[in-house]
Amino acid sequence: MNEQQHHTTSPNSAVTVIGLGPMGQAITRTLLTAGHPVTVWNRTAGRAAGVVADGATLAATPREAAGEALPELLASADSIGAILRAAEETPGAALDADEHPGDLSTVTMMGATADHIVETSAALGLDLALPLAVQAHYRHAIGNGHGGDNWTRIIDGIRNA
Structure with a gap:
């Protein structure tokens, strides 16, 4: 439980x-x-x-x-x-339907953010396990041609891992 x-x-x-x-x-x-x-x-x-x-x-x-x-x-x-x-009647329904709405936060942009987080975490001597895992999801999505998609596209790699 x-x-x-x-x-x-x-x-x-x-x-x-x-x-x-x-x-x-x-x-x-x-x-x-x-x-x-x-x-x-x-x-x-x-x-x-x-x-x-x-x-x-x-x-x-x-x-x-x-x-x-x-x-x-x-x-x-x-x-x-x-x-x-809280506002969704069926949480995750859009992602389940392979819909990734929005264009303000693309996989490439959020991947660059993940890169900065890894670099900063390393410079501060922090544990890199989580930042590196997140960074890997963005790099995987970019490698699969989804760099211009909304950042939620990383769910594909998570689901197929």
Whole structure:
């Protein structure tokens, strides 16, 4: 029997968001609205201007951004899927139908992000098992000609592994 683990955070837990593409900006604004202090970092610092104006704090480096907030974000990670699926009547139906909507986050773009995460994790001396596994999924999808597809295309390689 699987027992689901629930994590609780205090109402004003500090949170870090690294990466301020459309999703990172939306997450940051949602957290700010909920009353969380949010520290952000993006390799293109100018992308942070809007969320900083909304109340986020801009860090100079990913290490500075992670500070004490990273464990809180990781502890809450098991809730993210439930949040994302909340509006779906049948979670994953589009992927099951081989539909990969959206063009803002392609396999190639997210693969480049995975490359940066691997490089940064290595530079910080972090365990590389998970970043390398994620990077491998993107490289597999690119190798199969799906670089221009939405990032959700990596599900094909995961399902066929």
